[in-house]
Amino acid sequence: xxxxxxxxxxxxxxxxxxxxxxxxxxxxxxxxxxxxxxxxxxxxxxxxxxxxxxxxxxxxxxxxxxxxxxxxxxxxxxxxxxxxxxxxxxxxxxxxxxxxxxxxxxxxxxxxxxxxxxxxxxxxxxxxxxxxxxxxxxxxxxxxxxxxxxxxxxxxxxxxxxxxxxxxxxxxxxxxxxxxxxxxxxxxxxxxxxxxxxxxxxxxxxxxxxxxxxxxxxxxxxxxxxxxxxxxxxxxxxxxxxxxxxxxxxxxxxxxxxxxxxxxxxxxxxxxxxxxxxxxxxxxxxxxxxxxxxxxxxxxxxxxxxxxxxxxxxxxxxxxxxxxxxxxxxxxxxxxxxxxxxxxxxxxxxxxxxxxxxxxxxxxxxxxxxxxxxxxxxxxxxxxxxxxxxxxxxxxxxxxxxxxxxxxxxxxxxxxxxxxxxxxxxxxxxxxxxxxxxxxxxxxxxxxxxxxxxxxxxxxxxxxxxxxxxxxxxxxxxxxxxxxxxxxxxxxxxxxxxxxxxxxxxxxxxxxxxxxxxxxxxxxxxxxxxxxxxxxxxxxxxxxxxxxxxx
Amino acid sequence: xxxxxxxxxxxxxxxxxxxxxxxxxxxxxxxxxxxxxxxxxxxxxxxxxxxxxxxxxxxxxxxxxxxxxxxxxxxxxxxxxxxxxxxxxxxxxxxxxxxxxxxxxxxxxxxxxxxxxxxxxxxxxxxxxxxxxxxxxxxxxxxxxxxxxxxxxxxxxxxxxxxxxxxxxxxxxxxxxxxxxxxxxxxxxxxxxxxxxxxxxxxxxxxxxxxxxxxxxxxxxxxxxxxxxxxxxxxxxxxxxxxxxxxxxxxxxxxxxxxxxxxxxxxxxxxxxxxxxxxxxxxxxxxxxxxxxxxxxxxxxxxxxxxxxxxxxxxxxxxxxxxxxxxxxxxxxxxxxxxxxxxxxxxxxxxxxxxxxxxxxxxxxxxxx
Numbered sequence: 001x002x003x004x005x006x007x008x009x010x011x012x013x014x015x016x017x018x019x020x021x022x023x024x025x026x027x028x029x030x031x032x033x034x035x036x037x038x039x040x041x042x043x044x045x046x047x048x049x050x051x052x053x054x055x056x057x058x059x060x061x062x063x064x065x066x067x068x069x070x071x072x073x074x075x076x077x078x079x080x081x082x083x084x085x086x087x088x089x090x091x092x093x094x095x096x097x098x099x100x101x102x103x104x105x106x107x108x109x110x111x112x113x114x115x116x117x118x119x120x121x122x123x124x125x126x127x128x129x130x131x132x133x134x135x136x137x138x139x140x141x142x143x144x145x146x147x148x149x150x151x152x153x154x155x156x157x158x159x160x161x162x163x164x165x166x167x168x169x170x171x172x173x174x175x176x177x178x179x180x181x182x183x184x185x186x187x188x189x190x191x192x193x194x195x196x197x198x199x200x201x202x203x204x205x206x207x208x209x210x211x212x213x214x215x216x217x218x219x220x221x222x223x224x225x226x227x228x229x230x231x232x233x234x235x236x237x238x239x240x241x242x243x244x245x246x247x248x249x250x251x252x253x254x255x256x257x258x259x260x261x262x263x264x265x266x267x268x269x270x271x272x273x274x275x276x277x278x279x280x281x282x283x284x285x286x287x288x289x290x291x292x293x294x295x296x297x298x299x300x301x302x303x304x305x306x307x308x309x310x311x312x313x314x315x316x317x318x319x320x321x322x323x324x325x326x327x328x329x330x331x332x333x334x335x336x337x338x339x340x341x342x343x344x345x346x347x348x349x350x351x352x353x354x355x356x357x358x359x360x361x362x363x364x365x366x367x368x369x370x371x372x373x374x375x376x377x378x379x380x381x382x383x384x385x386x387x388x389x390x391x392x393x394x395x396x397x398x399x400x401x402x403x404x405x406x407x408x409x410x411x412x413x414x415x416x417x418x419x420x421x422x423x424x425x426x427x428x429x430x431x432x433x434x435x436x437x438x439x440x441x442x443x444x445x446x447x448x449x450x451x452x453x454x455x456x457x458x459x460x461x462x463x464x465x466x467x468x469x470x471x472x473x474x475x476x477x478x479x480x481x482x483x484x485x486x487x488x489x490x491x492x493x494x495x496x497x498x499x500x501x502x503x504x505x506x507x508x509x510x511x512x513x514x515x516x517x518x519x520x521x522x523x524x525x526x527x528x529x530x531x532x533x534x535x536x537x538x539x540x541x542x543x544x545x546x547x548x549x550x551x
Numbered sequence: 552x553x554x555x556x557x558x559x560x561x562x563x564x565x566x567x568x569x570x571x572x573x574x575x576x577x578x579x580x581x582x583x584x585x586x587x588x589x590x591x592x593x594x595x596x597x598x599x600x601x602x603x604x605x606x607x608x609x610x611x612x613x614x615x616x617x618x619x620x621x622x623x624x625x626x627x628x629x630x631x632x633x634x635x636x637x638x639x640x641x642x643x644x645x646x647x648x649x650x651x652x653x654x655x656x657x658x659x660x661x662x663x664x665x666x667x668x669x670x671x672x673x674x675x676x677x678x679x680x681x682x683x684x685x686x687x688x689x690x691x692x693x694x695x696x697x698x699x700x701x702x703x704x705x706x707x708x709x710x711x712x713x714x715x716x717x718x719x720x721x722x723x724x725x726x727x728x729x730x731x732x733x734x735x736x737x738x739x740x741x742x743x744x745x746x747x748x749x750x751x752x753x754x755x756x757x758x759x760x761x762x763x764x765x766x767x768x769x770x771x772x773x774x775x776x777x778x779x780x781x782x783x784x785x786x787x788x789x790x791x792x793x794x795x796x797x798x799x800x801x802x803x804x805x806x807x808x809x810x811x812x813x814x815x816x817x818x819x820x821x822x823x824x825x826x827x828x829x830x831x832x833x834x835x836x837x838x839x840x841x842x843x844x845x846x847x848x849x850x851x852x853x854x855x856x857x858x859x860x861x862x863x864x865x866x867x868x869x870x871x872x873x874x875x876x877x878x879x880x881x882x883x884x885x886x887x888x889x890x891x892x893x894x895x896x897x898x899x900x901x902x903x904x905x906x907x908x909x910x911x912x913x914x915x916x917x918x919x920x
Contacts, residue, residue, distance in 0.1 A: 082670040083670070084670075165592050165600040165607075166592035166593025166600060230670075246668055246671075280774070280866070283738055283742065283868075284868055286772075287772035287774040287777070287786070289774055289868075307744060436590075436881045436883075439594045
């Protein structure tokens with residue numbers, strides 16, 4: 001065993017039988033590079049090894065980072081929210097601040113690859129039930145304690161604790177959580193030796209690595225799991241919080257008493273909260289109050305371009321759904337749901353909702369950049385057929401109340417859907433609810449819109465949002481065939497084999513008229529010329545350790 | 552006088568209690584608590600989790616009890632975790648021994664409570680924010696009052712003259728333009744690199760690069776955020792002018808009316824017939840009497856400024872008291888909002904008190920008590 005882990009630690013996992021198969025497929029042109037990277041690095045290959053399998057080097061990859069100059073203070077426009085137990089983080093912004101203190105096991109890169117941070121490497125067995133995690137050696141916490149497998153295990157057990165309200169990591173840990181007790185199953189997480197942890201699933205699960213790369217999965221000191229990093233300040237990162245005023249600003253300063261385990265560049269990062277209004281951000285940009293935006297949306301993309309800032313762009317599986325809830329009449333009638341889909345042209349939603357900045361989607365919530373995406377025949381847009389279907393269902397005069405949050409793109413997209421429904425002869429009322437109260441009932445509105453963030457695999461979002469009875473199932477969709485197939489897909493490591501099942505899952509989503517899922521968003525941000533590594537991340541992540549200014 | 556002030560203080564406390572009861576009742580309605588739980592816990596929490604969160608954080612008891620806790624007349628809640636045996640409670644701070652914690656901690660004990668949004672004691676949050684707003688108010692006041700009085704007196708001296716008509720038009724226009732309109736106009740005119748004055752100046756090479764203001768490309772700044780630390784002419788002018796302009800017209804109109812009325816009074820006519828110069832009539836005889844009415848209006852501007860700066864503070868990213876209050880309300884930050892309302896009540900009633908006392912000095916015929 002010891003030898004086994006030793007070689008891994010030094011070199012990272014070089015090959016994996018399934019990964020080799022993927023490499024062959026990539027070379028044969030059956031798999032594009034992004035898909036190849038998502039799949040092979042999720043299995044435990046380092047990005048370098050994955051690239052070498054397909055005969056290219058990471059230097060050519062999109063995910064490769066530049067080396068900034070030493071020192072400087074960078075100001076980032078971003079909401080500054082109150083911090084809490086990282087497992088309950090519900091905004092990427094929280095993770096972006098604390099990433100300077102508490103780091104992650106694995107990070108997700110824009111090219112689709114997973115890269116070890118606190119993990120040196122990892123390895124999945126062939127049916128994805130056992131994961132061997134090799135912890136990076138030589139890391140210490142800023143209080144002087146060494147970081148090792150015990151810390152990793154304590155955090156993984158903490159992730160699995162579904163009795164903590166709002167702990168969204170428990171959903172991501174899936175089968176590791178015992179459904180009866182709500183905490184980690186006995187023996188699911190074992191410390192093998194000082195730098196090795198073994199995770200065992202009862203049934204195959206390919207979402208483990210993506211799950212621990214997400215922003216609520218920050219790794220705390222073994223004694224600090226479940227506490228707020230801002231209260232104790234203990235972590236492996238190079239920075240410390242020197243000022244934190246919610247809604248106003250937060251300052252990270254390089255910790256002078258801590259030897260960080262790798263290079264970092266900036267002396268100080270200031271997060272400046274300028275509220276929700278992009279017009280105010282723009283005014284502040286012109287007044288030289290920050291150097292980089294968290295995200296730039298809509299017409300402001302052009303405006304920031306116009307004042308000479310650099311644009312960062314990434315294509316993602318972030319989206320918005322305008323979904324009926326099947327627990328409410330008339331949406332329990334599949335004809336009504338189909339009619340709604342027929343009456344809406346997704347291209348129009350893309351154009352009016354996000355200024356055309358994205359890619360049209362096909363109402364099944366699986367994105368072309370997902371490895372298991374299966375292509376279906378194009379959607380039909382036919383308002384007349386929609387009207388006929390509606391009359392057939394006896395709802396020609398029913399009033400459809402369409403609810404949305406009060407903001408920019410979600411509201412605009414929902415407006416575009418409402419307008420198209422009206423054009424098709426539906427009787428539609430629009431209701432707009434302020435952001436502060438919208439989330440109170442987000443799963444139970446009869447007909448409303450919700451945004452969903454990017455997920456690395458197609459099955460992840462289907463598990464979270466469309467399986468019978470799961471907490472985030474806002475469509476109240478319940479279909480036995482769908483659930484069975486989804487469970488099957490969760491266990492298929494080979495994306496091609498998974499695609500066969502996925503094709504049927506996508507069809508079910510369309511046949512049942514589960515949701516209008518009109519487009520995939522491209523995400524943008526802007527930075528002043530000279531800012532390095534600040535380009536938009538698919539999951540809104542920023543890593544203070546990578547940021548800097550041109551030397 | 553003493554009895555009068557005492558009575559006023561009594562009214563002040565009574566008003567504060569009534570207002571806080573209303574605020575407490577509204578913020579503690581279940582949908583608002585649910586919103587609180589979801590902002591604090593996780594935006595996508597389930598209903599059972601919300602109930603358990605509320606219970607665990609002391610929002611479970613009857614509303615009157617909790618109001619009592621906030622006032623400090625009821626003992627603060629405590630709760631023992633059934634599994635770990637850990638004791639948490641309203642008065643037990645993070646990291647302190649439950650045995651050492653006081654039983655009551657509320658307003659009477661001088662504890663304003665805990666802001667859920669900023670995760671800090673209200674007593675630590677409010678003073679800084681109030682100070683920021685006071686600075687903004689101070690500058691706005693310093694600009695607004697003298698300017699308004701000057702305009703009002705000049706206009707009221709000779710009713711119906713050309714000067715009166717033009718100044719009156721100006722003050723009506725300024726009062727009729729709300730801050731969110733004038734503020735935006737100012738930003739476009741003076742603080743945009745591409746439009747308005749700054750744009751033109753840049754084109755002529757007076758701004759940007761080697762212009763007058765270093766490499767800055769706008770004349771004024773459209774964001775007063777840097778003024779929170781360091782107030783300069785360039786970053787504070789726009790918000791101050793925006794506020795001052797709106798309040799100015801109103802005071803000027805009141806002053807003008809009052810001045811015009813005084814100028815027609817018997818004693819002014821007598822003074823004129825006696826040959827006193829116009830200048831002396833205005834300065835020595837008319838002004839003091841003419842200032843009584845605008846004085847009330849000026850005092851009324853204080854509470855308006857305190858809460859009315861909301862728009863300007865938001866527009867210019869200046870995180871003062873008005874901004875804090877809006878944040879507290881939208882996040883259902885119960886104890887912060889309660890503290891804000893107490894501050895607001897005190898400011899309103901205190902300025903009223905000052906204006907009542909000020910009357911005595913302006914008009915000796917008025918006797919208080």
